[in-house]
Amino acid sequence: MNFSPAVISTGLRTCASGGVEGACAWVAEAKSDGLVKLGVFESPRYGGKLVGQAKDFNRGKNPVRCGKILMAALDEALSKINAEKLRSDRVGVFFGTSIGGIFETENAIVSNFNGCGDISALSYYECSTLAEFVAKRTGASGACMTFSTACSSSSLAIAAACDAIEQGRLDAVLVCGADALSRITVNGFGSLLLLSKGKSKPFDACRDGINLGEAAGVMVLCAKSMSSEYGAKPLAEIVGWGSSADAYHPTAPHPSGEGAASAMRKGLQKAELETDRISLYLSHGTGTAGNDSAEASALRKVFGSKIPPFTSIKGVFGHSLGASGILNAIISVETLRKSIIPKCAGFEAVDPAIGLSPARETVSKEIDCVLTSSLGFGGNNSCAVISKSSSCCRKKVENKRLYVYGCGVLVPGAKFCPQVFSHGYSGDFDIRTQPQKIEISSILKDVSPLKKRKWARLQQIGLQCAANALEGLNMNCGMEKTAVCVGTGLGMVSETARFVESTIAHNEAEPLPTAFTNSVHNAVSSLISLKFGFKALNSAVTAKEISFECALWQAWGEINSGAASAAVIGSFDEYSAYAQKFMESKHPEYVREHPLRDFGAAYFAGGEASCTNGPLAEILGIDFGRRKKDVSAEIALLENLLEKCGVQKGEIGAVFVPCVLNDKISACLSAISEALGAAEIVRLDDFCGASYSASALAIYAAKYRFGRGCHLLYSPASTGMRGATVFKIL
Amino acid sequence: MERQELISELKTNIINTLNLQDLEPGVFGDDTPMFSDDGLGFDSVDALELVVMVENSYGVTIGDKDEAKNIFASVSALADYILANRK
Numbered sequence: 001m002n003f004s005p006a007v008i009s010t011g012l013r014t015c016a017s018g019g020v021e022g023a024c025a026w027v028a029e030a031k032s033d034g035l036v037k038l039g040v041f042e043s044p045r046y047g048g049k050l051v052g053q054a055k056d057f058n059r060g061k062n063p064v065r066c067g068k069i070l071m072a073a074l075d076e077a078l079s080k081i082n083a084e085k086l087r088s089d090r091v092g093v094f095f096g097t098s099i100g101g102i103f104e105t106e107n108a109i110v111s112n113f114n115g116c117g118d119i120s121a122l123s124y125y126e127c128s129t130l131a132e133f134v135a136k137r138t139g140a141s142g143a144c145m146t147f148s149t150a151c152s153s154s155s156l157a158i159a160a161a162c163d164a165i166e167q168g169r170l171d172a173v174l175v176c177g178a179d180a181l182s183r184i185t186v187n188g189f190g191s192l193l194l195l196s197k198g199k200s201k202p203f204d205a206c207r208d209g210i211n212l213g214e215a216a217g218v219m220v221l222c223a224k225s226m227s228s229e230y231g232a233k234p235l236a237e238i239v240g241w242g243s244s245a246d247a248y249h250p251t252a253p254h255p256s257g258e259g260a261a262s263a264m265r266k267g268l269q270k271a272e273l274e275t276d277r278i279s280l281y282l283s284h285g286t287g288t289a290g291n292d293s294a295e296a297s298a299l300r301k302v303f304g305s306k307i308p309p310f311t312s313i314k315g316v317f318g319h320s321l322g323a324s325g326i327l328n329a330i331i332s333v334e335t336l337r338k339s340i341i342p343k344c345a346g347f348e349a350v351d352p353a354i355g356l357s358p359a360r361e362t363v364s365k366e367i368d369c370v371l372t373s374s375l376g377f378g379g380n381n382s383c384a385v386i387s388k389s390s391s392c393c394r395k396k397v398e399n400k401r402l403y404v405y406g407c408g409v410l411v412p413g414a415k416f417c418p419q420v421f422s423h424g425y426s427g428d429f430d431i432r433t434q435p436q437k438i439e440i441s442s443i444l445k446d447v448s449p450l451k452k453r454k455w456a457r458l459q460q461i462g463l464q465c466a467a468n469a470l471e472g473l474n475m476n477c478g479m480e481k482t483a484v485c486v487g488t489g490l491g492m493v494s495e496t497a498r499f500v501e502s503t504i505a506h507n508e509a510e511p512l513p514t515a516f517t518n519s520v521h522n523a524v525s526s527l528i529s530l531k532f533g534f535k536a537l538n539s540a541v542t543a544k545e546i547s548f549e550c551a552l553w554q555a556w557g558e559i560n561s562g563a564a565s566a567a568v569i570g571s572f573d574e575y576s577a578y579a580q581k582f583m584e585s586k587h588p589e590y591v592r593e594h595p596l597r598d599f600g601a602a603y604f605a606g607g608e609a610s611c612t613n614g615p616l617a618e619i620l621g622i623d624f625g626r627r628k629k630d631v632s633a634e635i636a637l638l639e640n641l642l643e644k645c646g647v648q649k650g651e652i653g654a655v656f657v658p659c660v661l662n663d664k665i666s667a668c669l670s671a672i673s674e675a676l677g678a679a680e681i682v683r684l685d686d687f688c689g690a691s692y693s694a695s696a697l698a699i700y701a702a703k704y705r706f707g708r709g710c711h712l713l714y715s716p717a718s719t720g721m722r723g724a725t726v727f728k729i730l
Numbered sequence: 731m732e733r734q735e736l737i738s739e740l741k742t743n744i745i746n747t748l749n750l751q752d753l754e755p756g757v758f759g760d761d762t763p764m765f766s767d768d769g770l771g772f773d774s775v776d777a778l779e780l781v782v783m784v785e786n787s788y789g790v791t792i793g794d795k796d797e798a799k800n801i802f803a804s805v806s807a808l809a810d811y812i813l814a815n816r817k
Contacts, residue, residue: 193793
């Protein structure tokens with residue numbers, strides 16, 4: 001068995017017509033005709049800006065524009081393989097997007113989610129909804145998660161998929177990336193003065209910004225030796241991948257390109273390739289002053305004086321944000337197959353400050369390996385090394401042991417203390433009577449107000465939880481090897497609302513750059529890495545009620561691969577009028593009983609040597625999948641998981657559950673708890689209110705309620721998915 | 731509007747725009763560098779907030795990032811720019 005991740009099929013939608021082939025032809029010709037005046041919505045301020053508007057996608061049944069574009073790309077990818085074989089628990093869906101289907105919900109946000117009619121479109125506020133749509137459409141019933149780290153989103157999805165395949169966690173992954181044009185991104189990048197006056201000119205002396213673009217890409221990855229099972233031959237192999245964080249600034253890249261260089265080095269190291277084996281570098285190359293010069297510095301750092309031919313495709317398609325990573329990866333595959341080094345569209349004159357020229361003409365040349373990068377907001381970097389064919393045979397990478405060393409939890413109300421979890425607690429803590437919001441002035445007391453003034457509430461909550469989790473720990477792992485993986489259901493919902501409200505109410509006259517930069521899902525994880533200097537993988541992942549488990553799983557994968565030694569892992573969601581209304585529209589009865597509250601929890605976890613303190617818990621196993629209709633099948637699956645974790649049935653102390661949305665789930669839980677011989681079922685939302693992050697409370701709750709012993713965190717998500725985590729309090 | 735009057739109004743507007751209510755009044759002088767760490771330590775995103783504020787409150791557009799650096803050197807430099815460019 002060869003666990004090397006192979007690309008077996010691709011699908012694309014961009015501003016070029018005709019899927020992957022069409023896009024590749026446009027790249028070869030460096031054609032920029034797709035950049036046209038913004039026509040997706042009326043924009044008084046930015047109506048004259050040129051954007052790459054997607055073509056050929058209106059057949060899709062998805063209710064939102066981003067989804068329609070994605071479904072068209074998906075259809076193309078599925079048409080090239082035996083798609084029936086994707087109907088399996090061993091096939092996952094990893095999606096990367098910065099804003100998903102939020103465009104259609106912008107008006108709903110402004111009306112406070114009142115009277116906004118179509119609830120089905122409303123659910124696309126959550127960018128994970130599109131991934132669920134892909135999973136349902138294809139029948140892929142393994143892990144389904146959405147990475148949202150701004151411009152590097154789909155690159156993180158690719159890297160996570162490669163890890164999952166190499167570690168035998170999944171046989172195949174449908175990796176997707178998509179972003180559509182919206183008021184948020186057009187006004188947001190406009191407010192940062194980053195939109196080009198004309199067409200973007202990557203690496204050019206006169207470059208003046210980006211053209212936004214829409215794109216969706218789908219890449220089917222599987223373990224190389226399994227490709228024939230899906231009726232396909234490998235088109236290329238991903239032989240290296242790596243991610244890093246600058247830990248430098250909320251939006252600007254580190255000018256020296258150090259973070260980007262570190263990701264590239266990790267990718268090359270993973271691929272076990274010398275730099276001279278790279279025949280093409282397909283850059284992030286957005287055409288902003290800051291990105292291109294930082295990226296050029298990174299190239300010098302990694303390649304010295306022998307910089308390979310490099311190019312950017314942003315002058316053809318515009319910058320498709322969360323989709324740009326997978327777009328780059330798919331075009332990389334095509335350059336290998338067609339043996340071309342494409343001209344850098346838009347480039348004319350060398351910038352003396354950069355001193356490098358990207359490809360000036362498209363050249364036919366046999367090429368072997370392409371290195372491609374994505375560099376996102378928050379200094380979030382990820383790269384992939386893609387090879388036409390390789391003789392490399394990867395063995396399965398086994399799980400390392402994962403210990404939890406520290407934890408930090410924040411819930412509104414002064415009465416919340418560890419003792420509320422103990423049996424026979426006689427205090428009067430009741431989450432329903434607690435305030436909705438955490439008193440922000442009571443946290444991060446040692447940070448000056450001048451410093452804090454730009455951090456949104458959820459960022460402050462996240463930072464305080466992380467600080468609590470790290471307090472008193474003697475970390476042994478080094479900043480370069482510490483990752484930050486954050487789960488969130490709704491992300492920065494109040495900052496997003498603030499930005500959209502101001503944009504619409506003032507007819508685009510008052511853009512709020514700080515609200516925009518704070519509105520990205522990775523605003524919390526970036527701030528944690530910035531504050532503590534953590535420079536390994538920095539991720540924000542969302543999957544509704546199982547977001548925390550996804551973050552935990554991703555961090556564990558990064559530790560298994562050796563790319564990180566430890567990680568801050570957490571999940572954060574905030575109360576806001578918007579979030580409350582939004583949840584009421586979806587689960588009215590549930591939210592009445594369990595009103596929405598601010599909640600955050602963070603843990604510091606890593607391998608045995610990552611911390612000299614004694615661990616408080618060990619994570620034994622995590623499993624994701626679509627819940628079985630038959631309760632006994634669900635129980636059998638959990639028994640199988642326990643066996644893999646080496647835990648006997650009678651050893652399970654409690655079943656922790658983040659929420660119980662209906663009677664059917666309640667009955668299922670009782671059956672599970674009885675079959676596993678658990679002493680009790682602990683509902684976490686009784687302690688933290690309704691929160692997509694509630695499952696992150698389990699380890700903390702178990703520590704204070706039970707002391708030593710094994711427990712199961714069983715999360716029956718509203719999407720029909722299950723997250724099952726077995727852990728042991730030590 | 732007199733220059734000094736404009737400077738003091740600008741200070742109020744900057745404090746409100748950038749959420750600086752906790753700033754001690756003495757720290758914010760007419761010539762205090764706004765964007766260097768030995769001054770007020772604003773960053774590039776703050777500058778963009780100020781671009782919007784200046785446009786909406788005074789009808790003066792600042793469209794260029796490099797230009798913005800000099801205009802925002804200090805509150806008095808900003809006042810001079812507004813006085814020179816106001817229609």
